Amino acid sequence: MDHLFQLSQMQSIILPITIKIPNATVDSLARDSGLAWKTTRLVLKGQGTIASLDRLRVALKLKWSWTPLDQGVAPGAALAARRQAKGLSQRAMATRLEISPQTIVTLETRFAGRIDTLRRYLRILRINDVLIVPSKRLVPGQNDAAADVVYTPRDLAYKIQQTFASEIRGSVLDPARGDGAFYNAFPEWVDKHWCEASEGQDFFDWSTPVDWIVTNPPWSIFRDFLTHSLRIADNILFLAPLTHYTTKSRVKLIADAGFAVKRIVMVPTPADWPASGFQLAAVWLQKGWKGPAKFETM
Secondary structure, X not given: OOOOOEHHHHOOOOOOOOOOOOOOEHHHHHHHHOOOHHHHHHHHOOOOEHHHHHHHHHHHOOEEOOOOOOOOOOHHHHHHHHHHHOOOOHHHXXXXXXXXXXXXXXXXXXXXXXXXXXXXXXXXXXXXXXXXXXXXXXXXXXXXXXXXXXXXXXXXXXXXXXXXXXXXXXEEEEOOOOOOOOHHHOOOOOEEEEOEHHHOEOHHHOOOOEEEEEEOOOXXXXXXXXXXXXXXXXXXXXXXXXXXXXXXXXXXXXXXXXXXXXXXXXXXXXXXXXXXXXXXXXXXXXEOOOOOOEEEXX
């Protein structure tokens, strides 16, 4: 039994990507959390009880990804609020997870149960990470769910809209309205619509075709947002790190849907966003476009 097993070797599916524990071992985490070595390793692999995971969370000074910054809100109650926002009853959630309604009640009222049940519950709510580093603003270099809480400054959203205003016509959807930075800046001549999962209007339930989709999408589920957008829109304008478009699978996804990059506007990272090390860009994808991509700098 190798008690010096490094976390980087284990590739924990519980810890957030952004956390840095260069010298941490299962031994040290077990000691700090008061858990047995075997239990600690099981928890890091996504197994065991929520109670054990909570002890590890406290030792690592992390927070539950779905809870508000107000620590007075119980994690189970916050889960129930997220579920209700999606229009799901406890019985409906239990049916989708193929577990008993009482298991859902226990999870939401006592925040007790198995880690696997919690992770599957979160996936239905489209919450990728279980734990995150407690921060009001976080712009990770990888697809971390913490990026989903980063709101676009209103002045930046307005500048981007003005840059593309001469092209935007017809029906326009902001599928992740957030605090409305993009939605409120839409040109007055368009037929505008919005979705916002936290307000019970999930983009993935939207099926009406639109001319444009314009937003700063949740970066943790960028591929899902892009895939759905390719199905229902003729033009897609996302504010995101340019690297989100350049993987081989992402390039193929766009091409297979009949889209191509028409315009890329390099955007400076807002001053109140931590530097991510990746170039931010407003990228316009258009269905049927055959010409070259135009590069600009804002």
